Amino acid sequence: MNFIKSFILILSVITIFSCDKESITPEMEEEMEEECNLTDVTYNGTIKSILSGCQGSSCHGSGTGREMTNFTEAKAYAQNGRILGALNRDNNFSPMPKNGSKLSQCKIDQVSAWIDADYPEG
Known part of the structure; x- marks a missing residue:
């Protein structure tokens, strides 16, 4: 009987620890490491850096016809x-x-x- 209890305990511990960090994405780690600030979010203070990959890309860069390279363009897409x-x-x-x-x-x-917050530019 003790063997069965020990086996179940060991199996439970293995199951718990087999759920390792491999299923956590870099974005999830970033979010867990820092508290998400949702106060005083402005285009210049926060949004510009979030959208920066879009602004320099072939998707939304200058001359694409789908520009999102500044506050006015980003605001239009958001609206x-x-x-x-x-x-x-x-x-x-x-x-x-x-x-x-x-x-x-x-x-x-x-x-x-x-x-x-009605698109503050900041």
């Missing part, structure tokens, strides 16, 4: 719902970043907070 739809990978939206991993929930929440 029509395209930024959040794409970041959340909602149906009928091309996922952003294109061919990349989904942004951390913190960054998506910061974009949402910026929109909810």
